[in-house]
Amino acid sequence: MGKKYVYHYFNVKGRGETPRLLFAAAGVEYKDDRVEFSDWPKVKGTTPLGALPYLEVDGQKIPESVAIARYLANEFGLVGKSNLDKAKIDVLIDQMIATRESMVAIKYEKDEAKKAELMKKFNEEQIPKCFGYIEKTLSENSSGFLVGNQVTWGDLALIDLDGMLINFETSTNLDKFPKVVAHRKKVEALPRISTYLKNRPVTPF
Incomplete structure (x- = not known):
């Protein structure tokens, strides 16, 4: 059984779009949780660093957009060959x-x-x-x-x-x-x- 991914970011592209492109390129399913700005105050306290994006992998939370992208790239084999x-x-x-x-x-x-x-x-x-x-x-x-x-x-x-x-x-x-x-x-x-x-x-x- 594959890993369960849930990606949390605002309903914009911004600095959180590259991970979505990685999921698309790899053809891997995930839940794209797009947070509306009006809901942010009640969501903020549930995030690892009080900010978005963060990625859940089988319940484990990974914050920071570049760290998320690099993790997914390694997971999906999108990091080159050496x-x-x-x-x-x-x-x-x-x-x-x-x-x-x-x-x-x-x-x-x-x-x-x-x-x-x-x-x-x-x-x-x-x-x-x-x-x-x-x-x-x-x-x-x-x-x-x-x-x-x-x-x-x-x-x-x-x-x-x-x-x-x-x-x-x-x-x-x-x-x-x-x-x-x-x-x-x-x-x-x-x-x-x-x-x-x-x-x-x-x-x-």
Whole structure:
């Protein structure tokens, strides 16, 4: 009998979408517990760290979105084929996390002058650093995936980040990274991912 998974996160994509993409890519069933923001006050006390997401695996609770994604990737064989592959993916994930953190800082900055400064730095420094490295990584791998010749959780995290950038409040344009654009199309066309993307709930972000 397989493991019983229950995934708890808000009814948005946000930082909790990559684990859902992992379940989709692996074709593994789970309960997708989408918490409405209005219900959060009564749910908060039941979570391991007073935050979402968290994953239940046969009743055991695992918090933190990246820890959850890495756990699922290992469970489902989406981590490459060697420790070197894992390390390469982790480097890419670290770059993506830094980019996400910059986006959050911009989104919640209330001082308009400071916000404009953060946006400028984001577009002129963070995006070229992160996506320049990803573009180079894709250029060095003929498969069209980030690492190896099949999809890994790095690929899923990247299309998740791409989607966030498309809806972000900046003029960030990924067209200058053609291999990243091609990568997104390739991964989104995978049958299980394509089906998930077509059927997932429509949310504001």
